Every structure is written in structure tokens, then in C-alpha cells.
Amino acid sequence: MHGSFPRLDIGPLSEYREDHIMIARFSDYVHEHQSLVFPHRHSFYHLVLFTEGAGRHTIDFHHFQASPYQVYFMIPGQVHTWDFNDQMEGYVVNFSDSFFKSFLLQPEYLDSFSFLDQDSSNNVLMLAEGIRGQICGLFEELLSQNARATAWRDDMVRVLLIQIFLIIEQSDSVDRKKNAEKGKNATVRNFIRLIDKNYDRLRLPGQYAEMLNVTPNHLNALCKEHVGMQAGELIRNRIVLEAKRLLINLDLTVSEIAYKLNFNDNSYFTKFFRKETGMTPEDFRKSPAL
Template identity: 70%
Template structure:
């Protein structure tokens, strides 16, 4: 059953967009953790093919099956030994073919908070940084068996008595994340996120919290105690785009997420995104995306 709870820190706007919480998806009705075989999860929640967002972290390892899945409007083909990660607030949907098998883990934002001295430790993993293009990882051949064993142990621990069960799961999940990140860095497919510039990391967090209120790079530079020129130079060096483009991209992403929700009019979305009027929002969206909000909404509806 789809759930429509209230606003969260990852949802800057009020909306009726379907958002899932862990409890109703969990066999034990836990609010912080859920571990399951993916085939069992799909059997129990067959209606989750429609676009929806989660209030929790969500990861799936595919071991068998095919089809496609979409995260924040980036499309991916499902292949065995592919793992995908989602952070709270991202929108996704799937369309599987044949018998799909694997593992699924859901955990809350607070699951690691009291366990780690560094509260933002998870932000350093490249696949948990909110960029959907990095959310999907094909596991290297040399770590596949190890990763499957780790998921099996997660399933085993999840079925145990509550005594220290969650701490064991936390340790296993961190081991899983470190194994995958180490493999990514080893293959040099991207720079390890553990070397991400601190100013850029904080800039991206500030954008996520303030993009409806602050649109100018200079405003963020003031919050970060750097000059606008320095911020722009760092963005070009570490991300390959200007600071203003990062801000506009975040606004566009939220607009796209909202446009998938047919219960909201374009005017309501423009208002929630803090545009002065619908006309200005339409011009902005078309300039950034290449089509009007109505055209994007129609195209998205047709694809689903």
C-alpha cells in the first residue's frame, strides 16, 4: 500500500507525491531497518512499479532478472550483479522482466547517527551522494561472491533476536559500503568520494536545503565564508560545472519530481518552487530542459 505521510527534511514542498516509510514495508514493522530477498519484497509490494519516493535509504542488489529502473529520471537496464542505491527524497520506478532475484535493504536516516562519531560519514560514499548517475554500480567480478555473502549474513542477522542485532547489521552494512567504494576507486572509474572537497560537499548540502530560497552563487559563498569567484573555481575544478549550474540543476530536479505528480498543477509547482509566476517558471524550465513543463509531464506520463 502506498503511503502519503507529511513533509520531511528531504521534501521542501508540500505535495501528495507517494512517499514510502520503512515500517509498513518491514516484516517486523521496524522503523529503522528492513532486510529481505528481493523476490519476497516484490511479491508483497507489487504495486511499487509506479514512481514514488522513500523517506529512507534504499539499496537493491540484483542477482537474476532483467528489465529497467529509473532514478530521478535517469534510466538504467537491470543486469545481474548490479547494485543501486537511493537516498531519501529521490524518485524512482521500475519495470522488471522475468523472475527477478537479489536482496533489498532499507534503513532510516537516523540508523547510523548514534553509532558513528562522524554523523555525515555516509555522505562520503560516492553512491550515496544523491547524484543518480552514480547511484548504480556494476559489481566487479572479484567482489561479487563476497558481496553476496555479506547480504546473506545481513539476512541472517535480521532474523535474529533483537539483542545487538542492529549493531551487527550496521557493521555489516559499513563493511559492504567500504568494499564497494574500494572496488570503485581501484578500477579508477571515478575519484573516490572520500577525497571530495569539503567546501563543495557543504555547498551541495546547502543547495539541497535552500534552493527554493537562495538562487545566487554569491548567497551560498557568503554562507560558506568564501568569495563567489573561489566557489566557482572549486566547482569547475571538482565537478566540471559552474556554481550557478549546480543550483539550477537542483531546482530543475525538484521541478521534474513534482511534475510526475499529476495532482499538482504547473502553477502550484511554480509557487512551491518560489517562482513569481507560472510564465517565469515555464521559461526557466524550457531553457534548462529544452521543453515546457507541460511537455515534460506529457512525455513522462507516456513513458509510464
């Protein structure tokens, strides 16, 4: 499915054609890849800290005004585009899903950070004043370490990135309430992770409850308590998100999108989409979604 939408891999974006990590000054990155204004998805984690300039960027149909000391995080699969008014400066880091997994005992450790989230409204933060100098210093050290051809280079980069994540997570940059909600229940986190992997073929809360070894009623109660919506709504929201991502790809017909999302026919997909969003797929495609 993901191959039908423009998807970027780290290798072609990296000076050294590396597939696991890329670190650069943002102005150099934009100059080298000026074509990255079209909507696209990444196969990797994407982290940007702005220090100068202004403009707009969009992650999964949430629009943000870029400004100095804003930092945004993207996880693999999210759709992104940008439009900058001025010369932008800052730092950009791309790293693969596997970059930390061989380093950390907990494979899902990154999921514990509130800003590495499927909900793109949580992906963009304004750095608290008290940590701006410290965070910029760590990004400078990332650039320095990345330029060294040493056996310990990647481990130093990993340590610096984790330090950046921890400082931001513990700072006033993060909404404490959202952070507490995200880390509160492992079953809900695992449910959301399973939805992301299976939304195109598993549509019923009971199917996920069985995978999680809980009853459907218990799963539903946990979702209402910790994220404020029913389990079925979380599943439907993920299907709608992917439908919107595919609809901005004008090379695909609505019928093709319905097929990719495993709807029996185009009319059923249209009915589902209109019920969830208030508009038809065709109307959404015509709207200024990005």
C-alpha cells in the same frame, strides 16, 4: 513540499513495522509490495542487489537495465520506479537517515561513498567479478543477523553494511575518477548538501558562499575545478530536478508546482524551465520521462 509527492516510509514496508531498518530477499519484497511500480520517493536509503532476472528501473529520470550482480543505491528524496520482465531475485535493504548517525563519530560519513550521491547516474554499479561472492555472502549474513532478536542485532547490521560499502567503494566496480572528484573538496560537498536543503528559497551563489564562509568567486572556482560547472549551474540543476520530480505527479498543476518552488508566477517558472531543459513544463509532462 515532499508530502505532495507519493513518499514511502520504512515502517509500512517492514514485516515488523520498524522505522529504521528493513532487510529482505528481493522476491519477497516485490511479492509483498506489488504496487510499487508507480513513481515514488523514499524517506530512507534504499539498497538493492540483483542476483537473478532482468528488467528496467529508473532513478530521477536516468534509466537502467537491471541484470545479475547489478547493485543500486538511492538516497532519501530521489524518485524511483521499476518494470521487471522476469522473476527478480536478490536482496533489498532500507535504512533511515538516522540509523548510522548514533553509531558513527562523523555524522556525514555516508556522504563519502561515491554511490550515495544526489546524481543518480552514480547510484548504479555492476559488481566486479572478484567481489561478487563476498558481497552476496555479506547480504546473506545481513538476513541472518536481522532475524535474531538480540541486543546487538542493529550494531551487527551496521557493521555488515559498512563492510559492504567499503568493499564496493574500494573495488573495480567504482569509477575511480568520479570517486576522487567527490571526495576531493569538503567545501563543494557542503555546498551541494546546502543546495539540497535550500534550493527552493536560496537561488544565489553568494547566499551559499556566506553560509560556507568563502567568497562567491572562490566558491565558483572550486565548483568549476571539482565538478566542472559553475556554482549557479549546480543550484539551477537542483531546481530543475525537483521540478521534473513534481511534474510527473499529475495531481499537481504547473501553477502549483511553480508556487511550491517559490517562483513569482507561472510564466517565470515556464521561462526558467524551458531555458534549462529546452522544453516547456507541459511538454516535459507529456514526454516519456519515466
